[in-house]
Amino acid sequence: MTPSSPPRGTARPAVGRPPWVLVVPAVLGLAFLVLPLAGLLVRAPWATLPERLAEPQVLEALRLSLVTATVATAVCLLLGVPLAWLLARVSFPGRRLVRALVTVPLVLPPVVGGVALLLVLGRRGVAGQWLESAFGVTLPFTTAGVVIAEAFVAMPFLVISVEGALRGADQRFEEAAATLGASRWTVFRRVTLPLVMPGIVAGAVLCWARALGEFGATITFAGNFPGRTQTMPLAVYLALETEPEAAIVLSLVLLAVSVIILASLRDRWVSP
Amino acid sequence: MFRRLSLLVVAVVLAGCAPGEAGGRELTVFAAASLTGTFTELGKVFEAGHPGTRVRFNFGSSATLAQQITQGAPADVFASASPATMKAVTGSTGAAPVTFARNRLEIAVPVANPAGVDGPADLAGPGVKVALCAEQVPCGAAAARALEAAGVKVTPVTLERDVKATLTKVELGEVDAALVYRTDVIAAAGRVTGIGFPEAARAVNDYPIVALTSGLAGEFVGLVRSARGRDVLTGAGFEVP
Numbered sequence: 001m002t003p004s005s006p007p008r009g010t011a012r013p014a015v016g017r018p019p020w021v022l023v024v025p026a027v028l029g030l031a032f033l034v035l036p037l038a039g040l041l042v043r044a045p046w047a048t049l050p051e052r053l054a055e056p057q058v059l060e061a062l063r064l065s066l067v068t069a070t071v072a073t074a075v076c077l078l079l080g081v082p083l084a085w086l087l088a089r090v091s092f093p094g095r096r097l098v099r100a101l102v103t104v105p106l107v108l109p110p111v112v113g114g115v116a117l118l119l120v121l122g123r124r125g126v127a128g129q130w131l132e133s134a135f136g137v138t139l140p141f142t143t144a145g146v147v148i149a150e151a152f153v154a155m156p157f158l159v160i161s162v163e164g165a166l167r168g169a170d171q172r173f174e175e176a177a178a179t180l181g182a183s184r185w186t187v188f189r190r191v192t193l194p195l196v197m198p199g200i201v202a203g204a205v206l207c208w209a210r211a212l213g214e215f216g217a218t219i220t221f222a223g224n225f226p227g228r229t230q231t232m233p234l235a236v237y238l239a240l241e242t243e244p245e246a247a248i249v250l251s252l253v254l255l256a257v258s259v260i261i262l263a264s265l266r267d268r269w270v271s272p
Numbered sequence: 273m274f275r276r277l278s279l280l281v282v283a284v285v286l287a288g289c290a291p292g293e294a295g296g297r298e299l300t301v302f303a304a305a306s307l308t309g310t311f312t313e314l315g316k317v318f319e320a321g322h323p324g325t326r327v328r329f330n331f332g333s334s335a336t337l338a339q340q341i342t343q344g345a346p347a348d349v350f351a352s353a354s355p356a357t358m359k360a361v362t363g364s365t366g367a368a369p370v371t372f373a374r375n376r377l378e379i380a381v382p383v384a385n386p387a388g389v390d391g392p393a394d395l396a397g398p399g400v401k402v403a404l405c406a407e408q409v410p411c412g413a414a415a416a417r418a419l420e421a422a423g424v425k426v427t428p429v430t431l432e433r434d435v436k437a438t439l440t441k442v443e444l445g446e447v448d449a450a451l452v453y454r455t456d457v458i459a460a461a462g463r464v465t466g467i468g469f470p471e472a473a474r475a476v477n478d479y480p481i482v483a484l485t486s487g488l489a490g491e492f493v494g495l496v497r498s499a500r501g502r503d504v505l506t507g508a509g510f511e512v513p
Contacts, residue, residue, distance in 0.1 A: 115440075124445040140446050141401070141429040220437070223430025224406060230431075237433060241335040241408040 037255070044252055045245045052249045057226055057235065062253065065231040066261075068143065069211040072150035073158075076207050080158040081200060085188065087159070088166035099163075106156045113152055114220025121148065121221075145222035146229050150211035157210050158203040165199020166192070205262060212258055296324030299488045300346055302337045303329060304353035304479065306375065306435060306455055310508045311351065311496075317504075318495055325488065333434055334358075334410060341484070348489040351481040351496070354410040358480040369480035372496050373510040375453045376476045377411070377418050378466040380442045385465060387448035392422040392469050395449055403441040403450040406431040410477055411438070415451040417475035439464065453477070455509040479510075 052058060087099055105113055121128045121139045131137045139145045173195060177187045193200075215233040222229040224238070232254040239247040299318075303311045308331045315327035330337065330347070334357040341347050341361050351372070352358040358369050381389050387400045395402050404426070405412030412431065419426055429447060432438040439456050441447045443463045457466030481496060483489035495501050502512045 115444075118444050118446060122444060122446050219433060220440075223403070223441070224432060225428070225430050234433075238406050238408045238431075240339075241333065241406075244339060 040248055040252060040255075043245075044248050048245070049249055052246060053253065057230075058250065058253070060227050061230050061232045061235040061250075062257065064143070064146070064227070064229075065212055065233075065254065066257070068146045068150055068231060069208050069214075072147045072154060072211040073204055073208040075147065075151045076155045076158045076211075077200070077204060080155050080203070080207075081162055084159045084162035084166060085192070088163045089192075102159050103156050105153050110153055110214065110216025110218075111220050114149060114217040117149060117152060117217065117221040121145075140221060141223045141225065141229060143222075143228055146218055146231060149217040149221040150214045153214050153217050154207040154210040157206040158200075161203030161206060162196060162199050165196040165203075168199075169195045205265070209258060209262070212254070296326070297322075297488060299325060299327045299348050299492060301327060301329050301349040301351065301492065302341060302345070302347040303331055303349075303351040304334045304337070305331050306353055306453060307331070307351055307479070309459060310504050310510070313504050314492075314495060314501055317500060318492055321495075322488070322491070327492070335360075335408075348485045349481065349483055349492050351479060353477060353479055354413075355478055355480055357410075358482065361484075362482055367482050367484060369482035370493075370497070371478045371513055372481045372493075372501070373479040373505050373512055374476050375455055375479065375510055376468075377414055377451050377472045378454045378457050378468050379449050380439060380452045380457050380460070380464045380466055381449045382442055382445050383463065383465055384445075385448075386445075389449045390467065392419060392424045392471060395419075395426045396424050400449065401447040402426050402428045403430050403432055403438050403447040404428040405435055405438050405451070406433060409434055411435040411451070411453060414475040414477050418451065418469075418471050421474035422469065422471035453509075458509040476511075 083102070087095065087102070108116070118140060119125050121131070123129070123132065123138060123140065128139065131139070139148060169192070174187050174191050177191045178184070182190065213233055214231070215237060218229070218231060219234055219237070224230050224234045232250060236247050236250045236254070239250055301311065301315070308329075311329060311331075315329060318327050319325060330340075330345075332340075334352040334354055337347075337350065338352065338357040338360045341350060350358070350361055350369075352361075352369075353375070355369075355371075362369055379389060379392065379395070381387070387394070387397070389395065389397075389400065394400060404415045407413055407416055411434070430441065432441065435452050435456055438450045439452045439460055442450045442452075443460060454466065454468070457464060481493055483493045496505075505512050
């Protein structure tokens with residue numbers, strides 16, 4: 001059936017045309033989001049793309065970006081899902097305040113977040129001093145530092161979407177499981193998690209994308225050294241200083257890789 | 273409701289335009305981040321000498337400012353931390369920039385100097401954490417030249433995006449030493465110690481300035497190069513030609 005032919009027989013009730021008050025802003029919004037990308041595509045020096053891609057520093061930065069964003073997302077899942085559950089399912093004094101505190105990394109300029117991380121986990125930081133004297137571990141200027149900076153900035157995206165999914169989920173399923181004798185952990189594992197899986201996947205995708213694009217906290221906390229802490233956004237920023245065209249190419253590479261990965265994941269794990 | 277809202281919008285837009293349209297004249301100066309202190313002071317001197325004129329500043333990385341100007345940002349004066357970025361702006365217009373200041377590198381160490389750094393050779397010592405500017409920015413290019421002149425091969429833990437970020441790593445004690453400008457060491461007096469070294473003379477950074485429009489812009493450049501301007505610049509640690 002083509003879209004133009006009217007549905008015959010017992011069609012679903014006509015919902016009418018989409019109203020222009022919604023369509024016009026929607027199209028404007030889309031244009032606003034997509035036009036800057038078009039700007040990049042138009043200005044990109046396509047001819048030099050292959051040789052730029054072959055530069056070892058680019059591949060190194062790309063590999064580092066993908067690895068650190070993925071590890072950071074795993075860290076966020078491990079800590080963020082339980083945190084979201086706590087906020088949605090357990091009532092405790094000061095829950096509103098904690099919920100607001102979770103969004104602090106969203107509000108904080110990432111560079112400030114990086115400085116804050118240095119003050120806590122740096123060589124002279126409260127926890128950093130102890131880490132160094134007790135275990136000989138220093139986090140700034142290491143790949144682990146990149147993961148920490150990215151997880152700090154990206155975790156709120158995961159927590160907020162998972163908490164939203166938890167609060168929207170029908171709690172009667174969990175109650176039914178509990179009346180049947182399931183422990184709270186079993187309920188979480190066998191009922192709650194499957195119920196909110198789409199929310200977790202959506203949150204993880206947001207979290208991963210944010211971690212992949214992370215710049216401010218990373219360069220401040222982990223510094224910038226090729227192969228160790230120089231992720232793609234850092235490489236793009238520095239390329240912008242001397243070769244804007246190279247910066248465009250690098251941005252497009254990052255963009256293309258992330259879109260391909262996200263699109264293929266969506267097809268595999270999230271049913272349309 | 274809508275009417276009131278639109279009135280508000282109009283009022284805000286008018287207010288935003290007011291200083292440029294209604295009040296006196298305005299001069300827009302794009303200047304390298306390392307000139308923030310000195311140029312803000314000179315801007316006040318200029319306003320005092322030109323009643324009704326406002327000087328607006330846009331401080332940032334020289335390369336970023338140059339890009340903004342070539343993309344059409346309205347600048348009357350451009351003061352850059354490197355001749356190369358200046359060339360990107362004046363190359364097409366044919367305007368002639370002049371060098372008004374020079375900056376040289378120093379080794380900055382935390383006041384306690386935990387690694388006992390005393391000169392460039394110590395930067396290569398085992399376990400000494402060093403921060404340098406990335407070679408893409410002027411202070412990084414200068415650092416590479418100075419270290420080469422000193423015959424020292426340094427493996428930094430980080431290549432920072434600009435000189436202020438490099439200095440911050442020293443102030444926070446995350447690194448044992450960094451190469452930054454003398455002016456930055458002076459601005460952070462009490463929090464870091466500066467160590468001069470002779471090879472820094474091989475990597476002195478020239479600061480060119482140019483008037484991109486006629487009239488007030490030329491007068492501002494004149495002020496920067498006047499005795500008063502030179503006083504302010506040398507007070508901050510610059511050398512003046």
